[in-house]
Amino acid sequence: MSEAEQPGGRGAGPLLLGVRHHGPGSARAVRAALEEARPGVVLIEGPPEANELIPLAADDGMRPPVALLAHAVDEPGRSAFWPLAAFSPEWVAIHWALEHGAPARFIDLPATHTLARGRDEAHDGEQPDDGGKPDTGQQGDVRIDPLRALAEAAGYDDAERWWEDVVEHRGVGEEGDALAPFTALEEAMTALREVYGSGGHDRDLVREAYMRLQIRAARREYGSGVAVVCGAWHVPALRRKATVAADRALLRGLPKVRTDLTWVPWTNRRLSRFSGYGAGIDSPGWYGHLFGAEDRPVERWMTKVAGLLRAEDRTVSPAHVIESVRLAETLAALRGRPLPGLGETTDAVRAVMCEGSDVPLALVHDRLIVGDVLGEVPATAPAVPLQLDLTRTQRRLRLKPEAAERELELDLRKETDGQRSRLLHRLRLLGIGWGEPAASYGSTGTFRETWRLCWEPELSVRVAEAGIWGTTVLAAATARAEADAVAARDLAAVTGLAEHCLLAGLPDALPTVMRVLADRAALDTDVGRLAQALPALVRSLRYGDVRGTGTAALAEVAAGLAERVLVGLPPACAGLGADAAEEMRRHLDAVHGAVGLLGDVPAPGHGNLRARWASALRKLATRDTVPGVVRGRAARLLLDDGELAQDEAARQMGLVLSSPGTSPADAAAWIEGFVGGSGGGLLLVHDERLLALVDAWLTGVPAEAFTDVLPLLRRTFSAYEPGVRRTLGELVRRGPGARSGAAGAGRGTPGFAANPDTGRADAVLPVVRLLLGLGPGGEQAAGDGEGGEKEEGGEDTGAGLVGAAR
Template identity: 80%
Template sequence: MTGADGAGRRAGPGPLLLGVRHHGPGSARAVRAALEAARPRVVLIEGPPEADPLIPLAAHEDMRPPVALLAHAVDEPGRSAFWPLAEFSPEWVAVRWALEHDVPARFIDLPAAHTLAWRTEDPQDDTPEADPDEGREPDPASDVRADPLAALAEAAGHDDPERWWEDVVEHRGAAEGDALAPFTALEEAMGALRETEPDGGRDRDLVREAYMRLQVRAAQREFADDVAVVCGAWHVPALRRKATATADRALLKGLPRTKVDMTWVPWTHRRLSRAGGYGAGIDSPGWYGHLFGAPDRPVERWLTKVAGLLREEDRIVSSAHVIEAVRLAETLAAMRGRPLPGLSETTDAVRAVMCDGSDVPLALVHDRLVVGDVLGEVPPEAPAVPLQRDLTRTQRRLRLKPEALERELELDLRKETDAERGRLLHRLRLLGIGWGEPAASRGSTGTFRETWRLRWEPELSVRVAEAGVWGTTVLAAATAKAEADAVAAQGLAEVTALAERCLLAELPQALPTVMRILADRAALDTDVGHLAQALPALVRSLRYGDVRGTDTGALAEVAAGLAERVFVGLPPACAALDADAAEEMRRHVDAVHGAVALLGDESAPGHGDLRARWQSVLRLLSGRDTVPGVIRGRAVRLLLDDGALAADEAARLMGLALSPGTPPPDGAAWIEGFVGGGSGGGMLLVHDERLLGLVDAWLTGVPADAFTDVLPLLRRTFSAYERGVRRTLGELVRRGPERVGGATAGSGTPGFAAELDTARADAVLPVVRLLLGLDAADARTHEAGSTAAGTGRHDADDNDLVGVEA
């Protein structure tokens, strides 16, 4: 193998071994320069050989890194491994160079068939997505192997391996000297490090390297020494070592094996970062991508990109900020003895110049640019399980493109396209493919609107492969999964939640099985709490069925029967409860009340007037002394809200509950049930001062020794009110609520005193003058008249103005 004079020449025969750092842009540039100089006839790359048929797809016009090779066991798709590749990965550069120069490219690492089977036999190796070379936990017996770059950086006097690597490799110019010089130096360093390894290294490394040597020998028999090998720098000394083919085959004998499928899947920069949980990742994929792609002046281009991001977030960043940040970064690099500003220097410059010393906008820069949300693309020709193909077709038809950046999607289910999108997302969630998560709708609370938070993560490709065992289409797979989950469900609440999800996902074929199991479980379950938890989900499902045009007759029948059983079992279940159990039962009462209101009178033919029967249960609860106060108070409140209880009767029941004979803690619990729990009780007290007066009189009469016992419960009750409600209640209590029936002089209207408050009237006069358009002279006249009104001396015009003010 020959190249330009002095550029590609190697000492002695043998393959060209290019040891690299995975996902290193400096290594990627060096690999490209070395291949251009050496012009090998075949390129061998560290990776699973099962992926060799997929190599040509790397040149497809629709292939955009970051991408990953995904291998999964055919009989157990959840058992999988990834080999991620970014645009700045040396392996990706080697593949692309080979395709561009019509040179064969082959993967030579241990086959994935052995890797996945080996992982099954090793329970400690359970990382689902990891580069087999660096993705496992560090071996306590071999810290050097865990992070050889850290060992080299420490030997060079650096405490930060990332900064050391940037200085010696990433900031090295592509045309500096011999193209093979960096690989030679790195091979010598790794050879010295490997001498410290006990017994030559890890067992798995020895097996992998034995397989690689066999593949290199096979390529040499075919292409002589015109062979280039691109692999992790750690393996280069082992590939250079002389070993017999017989010894290497002996290491491979008896390895476990399983059948695997391989394909390309999209990957993200976030998953390349260590923060994303990928063991062989890098801290700053966005920064490395920028270094690899910037043709010149990388620091200036980077800081310009940062400025653009901050401007999008409405921060004031000008071109002068960029110029000053560049100067500061270069100064910091010179002070720290670095050849060029690195990520730490540019970050410090951005913090000082563009972020005013704050780490808050800096966190945005790190998330959006240093790490980034780039999502790769894979051509449709890539192999995929049938379920993945159906999902891809559906995504394109519904114009739902997978994206790495989280975004919100508002759906109006009255529109057919939005309804189909909602069904797809619900079906995927049922299959365990969490592409979308439901979110609270800001614009409407109607059942015709849904809000989703979407974000596509690479591991979802594994979830799709796993779900492929349930069917070849999303609809068939979701139906089969729902039926299986219904059979395996342990509790009633699980089945009711599943019925709700079946309606949301529109799975009519699965619903009969789910409803049959639901009816059986409901008939056998005697726990009122379980029944009360299950009822709201069923009633919500009825509403979803209405907006989606689904037949919910069977569901309504089961919901009505469930309500009947709750009505019978609730009163005895509410007796003799402690404080925590009473609070939980109060929540059940609220849930059942809302469910009955939604169920309506005609949703369950043959079951009579459910609402009237529920109100009779509430009356029973409100009058039983054995029922905890929080439940009795809530029953009275619910009856009052429904108009089934007169205001005078509610006041009478409150008076009884807050009478001197009732222990203060019980009275406080009754108040909590009546006006607490975020039920709008604050506004009830604002508008009905009779009730507020009862609470006020009771509270002022609580003995001092009992006050500390009731204070926490009262604070919890009233602290839940909005600030304006609390302020209004405070003013009413300070002024003193009116008694009804003319007991106080004046009109007796709640909220108004017997006499006019002239000071409060004068406070709004400036606004009234502006509204009436009075000039300064008229304003003085009217102001004098208003003052006279306070002393009983005013004319007709003043009467009119004061009347408006009153």
């Protein structure tokens, strides 16, 4: 088979097919060259430890894009990927060899050496582009981009455009020679290697020495029928004559680590540079289309785009497709290109189908040009036991990994949804971020969760790393939780871990976590840390109730923690600076909500926590040594709970704002604490006295102090809703006298009469009766009040409406 001995059909030696990784033009050329040469063995750039995995490429369950994953056995986080798409020349070469019964082997530097280079350089093992992507594996070491150099020599300012013109838009073997593209590319790379040498990366010299040794071994075994598929950058070095001793000398003393390899799913997004992984292509979806479209690629592409836009309710007709094709061809002719490329098709889509807008064009780029395809790997592929258990669980719960981001709504009252939630929480505990909690819209109940799911290839590495904790997701999460509890440095971390254990359904880990939590809580004297830890415990109690998890021990610890906060909070709030006072105010809000929920949880041996909390708030609200923002917040919390009358609240505000000993800054801080946050604006809208007090104080602030308090007040009032700010501005503009007049006799709220409007109240009664199931005559159901009847001896004051609603 003499033809297989010739490089590009010229000269003696193995058949060297220099390619661009992930290049559809190179893939087509490789297939044509192999069909013509019919070699006895196909050697491919890749880790030789994966040779036993090559037959899996022909499995029916294998769907590219996929990647070879190599990781260190003792340190799974040290890993490297070799991604392959359907249009990758290496993938085409593998399939050709499997279909024709020819052996296929990987001949790149073994992963055992690649991974031993260190964690920071682990990704050097990722299959690089044909020298076209700068490789910064070593600090300050930059590798040239041969495609860019060739494009600039040809007068192009875009390497992708040059590659499309000279390779993708040229037919394979147009001159009748299937090896002609490889001959031309080898000549170009030879000229570049003569100028740049190794291109600034000495590691290539080691890799090429190993590849030459493997080629020699294959030639001894198979004679002249050897074909090599590798990055075009390496072809001149593989062609160069070198002695066996010199090559072995370069490989002597290389570090090693034990490695495991397997196939893992990959995504189009990870093939693109936009994802941060330099696989060498900006548009994997476009390249996949070029590889799969046997004829009329532009027309077929425009049809895909039209289908996508129509699915998104965009008005796109066949006429749009025709005009887009015509415009793309016209642009290609004007720009001197043999066929429309991605630039021309994108410009045509923007002008015709998107009507000049980049908004729908961004959708085309995301869904088609890049794409959200996720590959598949057969179940027979080797994997760590944890990965196998995760795969089985995903199938049982019908949670298929997808590359596209999606939201998942879970109802924890349903068994399947509860198991899904526990799985996602366990994976988060293991550092496998497949799902992230998201805000739930439409429901505030604790029985509902919303997750944002997106599977990334790196998660396979995280699964391998987590395999050290156990062989199943449950066992691994339990062991990880126990270890994290023992190693936790602060109380908040342990309380957060207790919450995660309940969410993830880890009953075996809870005893250890609770023991560590009780020990840390007993020894911690920092009230701020105790206050920070309490809300997480209370949330755990709520979720435990929803999920049916026993929480008696947790309730006991939470109640004891709350008592320590109640005792230590008043003295801890004295003498705080501005930043510390603001942080303490946030702790105050969190503890207030936690105590409100904890008051419903039975904890033997603990008294009425709500009453004791109200007593602590009263102390904070009346102590002069407590910062103004904390005193104001304490008064506000008491008012919200009904523990402080409105008259008393107005009196306390008046004392603070009118006292000569209170500085303007401290008064402004008190106002921020009292009316800042949720509901503070409405409090001022509906209580004229409080608004008048703030207004009178603000107008009386001396000019020299006004500049100091203004930022604090702006921060307070800017947090209100736009409608609340507008109403407050209108009330202030009217002035105190106008407000009193509008309310009638100085009482009420502007816009409201002194007495209810009975006519307007009667108008809504029929609707209320209908909603409550009452008869048209006001017949009452069992347990209803007086319905819509007027009170005896007086006019209808709205009691009928209230009674019906009740």
